[in-house]
Amino acid sequence: MESVTFLLIAVILTALAFDFTNGFHDTANSMATSIATGALSPRVAVAVAGVLNLAGAFLSTEVAKTISGGIIDDTKVSPVMIFAGLIGAILWNLITWLAGLPSSSSHALFGGLIGAVWVGSGGSAVRFDAIMEKIVIPALASPVVACLVALLATYLAYVITRRISGRTVRKGFRAGQVGSASLVALAHGTNDAQKTMGVITLALISGGVLSHGAGPPWWVVLSAGLAISLGTYAGGWRIIRTMGRGLTDIQAPQGFAAETSATAVILSSSHLGFALSTTQVCTGSILGAGLGRRLAHVRWGVAGRIAVSWLLTLPAAAAVGGTAAWVADQGDGGVALVAGVAVAAATGFYVLSRRRPVNPDNVNELPAPTAEGDTVRSAA
Amino acid sequence: MDIEWGSLGGVLGVSLGVTVVVVVMFSLGVAAWSRAESHAGRAGATRHGLLHRPGAVAAAIAVVCFAACLAVAAYGIDLIVPG
Incomplete structure (x- = not known):
C-alpha cells in the first residue's frame, strides 16, 4: 500500500509539473501576436492569459473523461506508465521550449503515454487507428484550415482599411486584439487543463483510489487549474518570440485576423466533432x-523547423516515455531514479536557457541567427 | 481508416464564415469610425462644433459593426462555457 501511495504522489506531482509546462508552452498561442503588435504589454498579456486559463479550467470538466480513453487501452494502464508518459511529455516540452518551438503539448502527452504503455503492456494496448484518426490527421489538417481562414480574413481586413490612416487602423485593431486574444486564452483553458485532470483522475482510478468512471475530485480541478495558469503566467518567452516575431512580421490587423481565425477554428472543431490541436x-x-x-515576409525556414518539431513530437516523447517506463517498472527505486534524472534534465535545460535568456523585456527583438544555431545544438 | 471529410469541411466552412464576418465587420467599423472622426474634426473647426450629418451616420455604422462583432464574441463565450 505504501508503495502505491508513493507512486501515486509521484504521478500527481509529475502531472502538475506537466500542466505547468503545458501552460508556459501555450501562452504563445493566445498572446504572441498581441505582444508583438503592442496590443498588450508582455506582462499584462501573460497575466490576462493566466487568469483566463484558470477560469477556463473551472468552466468545463467535460473533456477530462475522454482524453485518456481513446488512444490507449485504459484497462492496461498502470500508474507507473502514466508517470513515465508524463516524464516523456515534460522533457519534450522543455526541449522544444529551449529551441523556441511551438510544439503541441497534447501530442507530447499522447506520445509519452503511448511509449510507456507500449513498453509496459505491449503494442496491442496501443490503438493505432485511433492515433491516426485523433492525432495524425488533425495535425495535418489543423494548420492548413487555420492558415486558409486567416489568409482570407487578413486579406479582406487590409482591402477594407487601405484608405484609412495607419494610426487609426493600428489603434482600432489593437483594441480588438485584446478581445480576440482573451477568447483564445479562455478556449485554451477549457481544453488544456482538462488533460491533466484526466490524467490525474486516470491515475487515481488505476491506483484504486477512485472507482471506475468517476469524475475528477475538486482538489484535482483546483490544482490542475492553478498549475496551468501559473505556467501560463510564467510565459514561455522563447516560443512567444518565435510565434510573434520569428514566423512573420505581425501588424495589428493581422494579429486580430489570426486570433479571430484561431478562435473560430478551435470552437467550430470542438463543436463539430473534429478535434484540432490548439498549437x-x-x-x-x-x-x-x-x-x-x-509583401509581408514569411520566414519559411522558421516554419519548416516548427513543422519538423511537430513530426518529431510523438516519436520523441514516446521514446523518452518508453525508456522511463522500463526504468520505473523496476520498483520505487526506478521511479525515484527517473524522477531524479528528469529534475536534473529540467535544471540543465533551465541553465542552458539562461545563457541566452528571453524575457518580457526583449521578447519583441528579432531572434539572432547565432542564437538559433546555439539552441539547436544544445537541444540535440 | 476513413477521414471524415464532411466534418472537416464543416469546420473549414463554419470557421471561414464566422471569421470573415467578424473581421470584415470589425474592419468596416474601424473605417467608419475613422470617417466619423475626420467629420467631427471638420465640424468642430467650422460652425457649431456639432457632428455633421455624414459624421453621425458614420459613427452609427461603426457602432453597429462593433456591436455585431461583440455579439459573435458573446456567442463564442457561450459556446466555450458549457451548460
Whole structure:
C-alpha cells in the first residue's frame, strides 16, 4: 500500500509539473501576436492569459473523461506508465521550449503515454487507428484550415482599411486584439487543463483510489487549474518570440485576423466533432496572416523547423516515455531514479536557457541567427 | 481508416464564415469610425462644433459593426462555457 501511495504522489506531482509546462508552452498561442503588435504589454498579456486559463479550467470538466480513453487501452494502464508518459511529455516540452518551438503539448502527452504503455503492456494496448484518426490527421489538417481562414480574413481586413490612416487602423485593431486574444486564452483553458485532470483522475482510478468512471475530485480541478495558469503566467518567452516575431512580421490587423481565425477554428472543431490541436491551429493562423498581407515576409525556414518539431513530437516523447517506463517498472527505486534524472534534465535545460535568456523585456527583438544555431545544438 | 471529410469541411466552412464576418465587420467599423472622426474634426473647426450629418451616420455604422462583432464574441463565450 505504501508503495502505491508513493507512486501515486509521484504521478500527481509529475502531472502538475506537466500542466505547468503545458501552460508556459501555450501562452504563445493566445498572446504572441498581441505582444508583438503592442496590443498588450508582455506582462499584462501573460497575466490576462493566466487568469483566463484558470477560469477556463473551472468552466468545463467535460473533456477530462475522454482524453485518456481513446488512444490507449485504459484497462492496461498502470500508474507507473502514466508517470513515465508524463516524464516523456515534460522533457519534450522543455526541449522544444529551449529551441523556441511551438510544439503541441497534447501530442507530447499522447506520445509519452503511448511509449510507456507500449513498453509496459505491449503494442496491442496501443490503438493505432485511433492515433491516426485523433492525432495524425488533425495535425495535418489543423494548420492548413487555420492558415486558409486567416489568409482570407487578413486579406479582406487590409482591402477594407487601405484608405484609412495607419494610426487609426493600428489603434482600432489593437483594441480588438485584446478581445480576440482573451477568447483564445479562455478556449485554451477549457481544453488544456482538462488533460491533466484526466490524467490525474486516470491515475487515481488505476491506483484504486477512485472507482471506475468517476469524475475528477475538486482538489484535482483546483490544482490542475492553478498549475496551468501559473505556467501560463510564467510565459514561455522563447516560443512567444518565435510565434510573434520569428514566423512573420505581425501588424495589428493581422494579429486580430489570426486570433479571430484561431478562435473560430478551435470552437467550430470542438463543436463539430473534429478535434484540432490548439498549437497547430494558432501557428497556422499566424502563417496565414503573414501570407494574407501583401509583401509581408514569411520566414519559411522558421516554419519548416516548427513543422519538423511537430513530426518529431510523438516519436520523441514516446521514446523518452518508453525508456522511463522500463526504468520505473523496476520498483520505487526506478521511479525515484527517473524522477531524479528528469529534475536534473529540467535544471540543465533551465541553465542552458539562461545563457541566452528571453524575457518580457526583449521578447519583441528579432531572434539572432547565432542564437538559433546555439539552441539547436544544445537541444540535440 | 476513413477521414471524415464532411466534418472537416464543416469546420473549414463554419470557421471561414464566422471569421470573415467578424473581421470584415470589425474592419468596416474601424473605417467608419475613422470617417466619423475626420467629420467631427471638420465640424468642430467650422460652425457649431456639432457632428455633421455624414459624421453621425458614420459613427452609427461603426457602432453597429462593433456591436455585431461583440455579439459573435458573446456567442463564442457561450459556446466555450458549457451548460
